[in-house]
Amino acid sequence: MKSILRRIILLTQRETELIDITPTVQAEVERSGVRSGTVFVLSLHTTTGLTVNEGLPDLQQDIAGCLERLVPEDRPYRHARFLRSDGQMAINAPSHLRGALLGFQVFFPIEEGRMVSGARQTIYFVELDGPQERTYVIQILGE
Amino acid sequence: MKSILRRIILLTQRETELIDITPTVQAEVERSGVRSGTVFVLSLHTTTGLTVNEGLPDLQQDIAGCLERLVPEDRPYRHARFLRSDGQMAINAPSHLRGALLGFQVFFPIEEGRMVSGARQTIYFVELDGPQERTYVIQILGE
Amino acid sequence: MKSILRRIILLTQRETELIDITPTVQAEVERSGVRSGTVFVLSLHTTTGLTVNEGLPDLQQDIAGCLERLVPEDRPYRHARFLRSDGQMAINAPSHLRGALLGFQVFFPIEEGRMVSGARQTIYFVELDGPQERTYVIQILGE
Numbered sequence: 001m002k003s004i005l006r007r008i009i010l011l012t013q014r015e016t017e018l019i020d021i022t023p024t025v026q027a028e029v030e031r032s033g034v035r036s037g038t039v040f041v042l043s044l045h046t047t048t049g050l051t052v053n054e055g056l057p058d059l060q061q062d063i064a065g066c067l068e069r070l071v072p073e074d075r076p077y078r079h080a081r082f083l084r085s086d087g088q089m090a091i092n093a094p095s096h097l098r099g100a101l102l103g104f105q106v107f108f109p110i111e112e113g114r115m116v117s118g119a120r121q122t123i124y125f126v127e128l129d130g131p132q133e134r135t136y137v138i139q140i141l142g143e
Numbered sequence: 144m145k146s147i148l149r150r151i152i153l154l155t156q157r158e159t160e161l162i163d164i165t166p167t168v169q170a171e172v173e174r175s176g177v178r179s180g181t182v183f184v185l186s187l188h189t190t191t192g193l194t195v196n197e198g199l200p201d202l203q204q205d206i207a208g209c210l211e212r213l214v215p216e217d218r219p220y221r222h223a224r225f226l227r228s229d230g231q232m233a234i235n236a237p238s239h240l241r242g243a244l245l246g247f248q249v250f251f252p253i254e255e256g257r258m259v260s261g262a263r264q265t266i267y268f269v270e271l272d273g274p275q276e277r278t279y280v281i282q283i284l285g286e
Numbered sequence: 287m288k289s290i291l292r293r294i295i296l297l298t299q300r301e302t303e304l305i306d307i308t309p310t311v312q313a314e315v316e317r318s319g320v321r322s323g324t325v326f327v328l329s330l331h332t333t334t335g336l337t338v339n340e341g342l343p344d345l346q347q348d349i350a351g352c353l354e355r356l357v358p359e360d361r362p363y364r365h366a367r368f369l370r371s372d373g374q375m376a377i378n379a380p381s382h383l384r385g386a387l388l389g390f391q392v393f394f395p396i397e398e399g400r401m402v403s404g405a406r407q408t409i410y411f412v413e414l415d416g417p418q419e420r421t422y423v424i425q426i427l428g429e
Binding site: 001003005040042043044045046070071077078079080081083090093096097099100101103104105107135137139141 | 287322323324337338339340342344345347348349351352356387388389392393394395396397402403404405406407408427428429
């Protein structure tokens with residue numbers, strides 16, 4: 001059994017941003033030479049999400065808008081204080097909570113060397129507290 | 144290591160509908176002959192969900208009702224316009240957003256040829272934009 | 287390929303409670319001897335969650351508070367009736383719905399015998415209907 005791990009670095013550009021990472025995931029699956037198995041994709045952060053939806057700009061805006069409506073900026077969060085460990089004020093409770101609602105990891109089967117996914121399924125890395133340098137991981141398990 | 148993949152087709156009957164797929168998943172695990180490993184279950188669509196909850200009709204209604212309350216029909220979504228690729232108006236932004244909140248994939252370990260899950264854990268395929276023909280995938284990885 | 291399964295029992299102390307289980311998961315990965323593979327962590331209940339966020343007490347409170355705000359106690363849920371199977375009134379619809387929004391399972395890659403996760407990623411078992419005895423499963427798949 002092979003286990004191939006790639007760490008992918010993204011420089012996000014905006015505070016909230018959905019980035020289509022499907023081509024990267026598919027390319028890593030094909031490059032791995034794994035014919036059957038599973039590909040796992042996960043963010044290494046707690047103020048980002050990783051999800052699957054249709055690859056349309058209007059839906060990207062609706063997903064961001066839905067998270068902002070369900071977890072508004074202006075509520076009395078506890079995580080809004082000076083953090084000694086960070087040397088600065090914590091002001092990103094909404095980013096953490098939006099990520100918790102959306103989730104941060106997905107997987108897809110691999111069959112005959114190709115990722116099995118639906119025709120409209122686009123994998124999005126979701127920046128919720130940008131712009132920042134971010135890392136996500138693609139793991140390909142199989143043979 | 145074996146990787147067994149099944150594509151299961153469902154004809155959903157209603158706009159919103161939770162369908163218990165636990166017996167199908169368990170039967171595929173047993174039929175696979177895999178003694179230890181993992182079973183992955185995922186929807187191939189972006190206006191459906193796939194989740195786990197207790198197998199009670201009243202909870203099915205509460206889950207649907209909760210998603211409809213958190214993502215109401217009558218908001219000014221961006222994904223509400225003529226889609227050239229579909230040849231019709233997009234009117235299902237809420238279906239996409241409800242699926243994003245609920246999630247669309249789950250996994251369970253396999254031990255001694257049986258799926259390891261809690262006594263009350265029922266796997267639901269969740270139609271959010273039906274009725275339609277839908278496909279979900281069961282992958283059994285192990286040996 | 288090895289598949290190592292551990293069932294971990296927790297006695298939760300409060301109605302809602304986030305319990306950091308990261309050290310247990312990491313210790314099981316190291317104890318397994320698996321050098322490369324994947325670790326899966328999942329709750330066996332339908333009124334709990336399992337998620338990842340930063341390991342800060344104020345965020346634990348914000349996550350609990352967010353779920354309580356999005357799924358309030360005092361709505362007319364259907365799952366609020368005498369359950370013959372339980373011999374008592376069902377009064378925990380909000381616990382089921384909060385768990386559905388949060389999710390109940392996560393995974394991480396294993397590389398060179400260690401779990402691959404972000405510096406701020408803390409794995410939380412989330413009690414949503416406590417106090418109770420709860421079981422979650424750690425499965426380590428790899429070699």
